Amino acid sequence: MKITMIGAGYVGLVSGACFSDFGHVVTCVDKDPAKITALENGKMPIFEPGLEALVAKNVAAGRLSFTTELASAVAGADAIFIAVGTPSRRGDGHADLTYVYAATREIAASISGPVVIVTKSTVPVGTGDRVEDIIRELCPDIRIEVVSNPEFLREGAAIGDFKRPDRIVVGTEDEWAQGVMRDIYRPLFLNEAPVVFTSRRTSELIKYAANAFLATKITFINEIADLCEAVGANVQDVSRGIGLDNRIGSKFLHAGPGYGGSCFPKDTLALLKTAEDFNTPMRIVEAVTQVNDSRKRAMGRKIIQALGDDHRGKTVALLGLTFKPNTDDMRDAPSLAIIQSLKDAGIQIRAFDPEGMEIAGPLMEGVTFATDAYDAAQGADAVALVTEWDVFRALDLPRLAAGMNAPVMVDLRNIYSAQEAGRAGFTYTSVGRGTLPS
Template structure:
């Protein structure tokens, strides 16, 4: 089947590559000339493990190409996915749908009759019907249908998530579109991955509710972590003990510096705003956001407590700044709150991150970047672990403490054990929730 995907970001690019790998002929279209140029040369503009190999394989097989020209791409093609960004509209909490609506207008102008327009971007309740109206208004003669197919992939494991999904959610307007979707996802259906058809509105709500629920788990455990610290309990044992219960599950119960990334912060806010427009107050989700903001500042307090007055002028070696490991994405990373607060207090920040420098150098202008944690540690006063990259899980702690001026560690991802750190020459070790 011929498929056009609009948007070559984390979702559009991964979807394009994986649809091509299913055997479809895919053209991925973006408005960013540099991105398309790079992709045509086999250069991937984002860091996503495994993407390079499968991209190369499908380009070589002639199933995948990249284009700036939507009009040409849509010739003789009857399936088009919208996978453009839906950021938060500045300060409003609402999703900015300008990119989606622009894509819809372009589709209206160039699509063939009988095209199915499928929204993969995360869009609030009612957006798919708006997409329908925009296309209809722009080109009243076009015969087309719409479907909602929100994406659940996680950066860092995007290929695996796309190829082995927990579920594929599809909102349809018209039963005849079901067959097209079934054809697109046939390789997954053959392997018994669930493909769940529902209404447009329910599909839109499933996506936002899923993200809001996961964010709730994180804020919940972070709040309990604060209690554990005060009361002498250990959050890792608490989370483990809770997680044995199948109804709760152990995933997303790791205490840390709060959630970030391109989805949870904007999607929780957008869901609140959508609900508000229906006169519904989402009090749980409001608290989730409040706790997440609090936890980041609480982490700054932790560092202050260790360094005391000496924080002014102290050198802190930060390990990890991306919002999670295995991505270069810095959107809403906790580091973007924590590091500037430490800079304000006079700390000198050095950063090591396997992939963060490309995005991070503009966002964190007052830090020095290091390629090697051991070099970054020389004469420093603290190792501050912000992101649990595998590269930081098994450091030679003795080697680190030997080169530091005052070996202390604040481990916001709980990847080390206190006894081990202290036995390796550190004067103090602080983690989250114990």
Template structure:
């Protein structure tokens, strides 16, 4: 498994749990040293125990030397980063191509080279070309095996996926991939066998569609606020239609994270290069960026039109609960905008403070939710961690300088906030005051 980031580490540990021998390779010596000491560099529930169990069983190991891992391997997964390229939003494939070239030099027998990273259509063919040019004598096939892991529930997603997508036209490669995923065949997990290009596009198309659902319900929330409707009831009524489904119909401050922003930009750019622009996806990207910026204005409005000199308490800064991932989190737009408007921000997050401190250095970090509320003129619930779902509202009211709560995840019921004496603002529902 080349790369021990989120995808590589989770996938490697899960394959080891399936009973396979897995070597995870990463050039980052400090990260590898931490893994060798049993320290997990990312926050993912259950991952520390899974890694420890499989290291102890001798099925999972870590190294910085690719040549120690590739020889004798039936499959070599490329799970390196593909960040958005500056300037055009296209996926930066530098690490993928560098890994392919280095893998080629270390091959000593037949192996399937598998793109696990999220890559644009055509990447697999380019990987194939690089390996062939680097090692004309190499015996290999290339496959695409996109990941569909949700941060916060990645282990469950790997072990019990909705489907597994494998892109290759080689029967030999298909047999290797079937062997790797044999435990899922026994669970009758749908296995989608297709071409390289189709597999690559499935991943991008899926994420673009989910991002579109999120953006759609966010815009419907704005309509609800104008006409007096409740977006949660609208979403429920929509979601009960089997053709639509209820997932990803939760109004909020906009999508963020490591996948949706990067993948929507990449598929939009790829489609333009192919001469088939995705105008709907391009609009989704624009609307989502504007929404994150507009959320700060909602806080200002809730405070009475100005936050200059005010203290704002923020609950949750990671892009979603159960992760410490700060990549393109709405908090990175909202908090700086509030600070620029003259506010002092104090915040608490159960897992992301270490990462957030580097990105939001002027925030005062608190030890719990109640410290974040203490003395605040407005309390903003930004990430729906479970521990924020049952706060002592009377205690919150007593701690706040002004009894104003802006709930950007619709965690609470309006009636209970009123009963606690709080002026409550949510998304896609009427605001109410004591």
């Protein structure tokens, strides 16, 4: 089938590359000429394991191409996917649908025959209705169907998630549109991936509900971690103990500095705004967003406390800046709030991240960037593990400690144990692994 993907960002590029790997002919459209030129030269705008090779393979096979010209890209397409950004709108927190509606109008100005238009972007309930209204108003004589098909891709594992999904959600009750979507996803049907056909509005809400629930699990275990520290319990054992209950599950029960990234912060906020618009308060989700914001600042205070009362002028080495490993995404990363807390306390910061420093640089004025973990720790008064990159999971702890002014470790991801850190000479602090209160 011929597919047009509007937007060559994270969702659009990964989806387009995977669809082309299924054998479809895919054209990715983006308004940024520099991005398109880079993609044509094999340079990825994001870091995602396996993406560069997947793109190169399908470009060479003639199934994947890139352009800034939307009109030529949609000509003769069987399906047009809208995969543009929907950031939080400044001032009120609603999802900003400017790019979605702009793409819709450009599509309407370019199509000439029957086509299925698919919203892949994460959009509030009712967005598909508005997209359909715009296109039917501008193209009253062309058969179109607007379908919701939300993405459920984890950054750092997106290709695997796309090709081996937990489920495929398709929001349409039109038989023709369902048939087109079945043909597009046929390779996954053969693998017996669960397919959920729903109404369009239901599909739109599924995406927000899923992200809000996962954000709630993260925030819940972080509050349990605080209680563990207070009572002398171990949050990792608590997580295992409750995660083995198949009604709960073990995923997203890892205590840490709070959630960030491109989805959970903006999607929980957009869901709250939708609920507000419909006069349906969501107190649990409200609490989740508030606790998560506070959590990040609290982790900064944890590091400051580990330095002692005379913390001003001291240096902290931060290991990991991105919101999670295997991505260069800095959006709402906990490190941003942590760094601000440290700077406000008069602390100097050296940092290292395997992939995120180029993007982090403009966001972190006054931070010194290092070449590796040992360089970051050289002369530091404490080292803080913020993102659980694999490269930080097997550090030479004696070597790390030897280069420091004071061997203090604040492990915000519970990568190490107090015993192994202690053997290397560290004074060690972790998250949710408390000692018995005196």
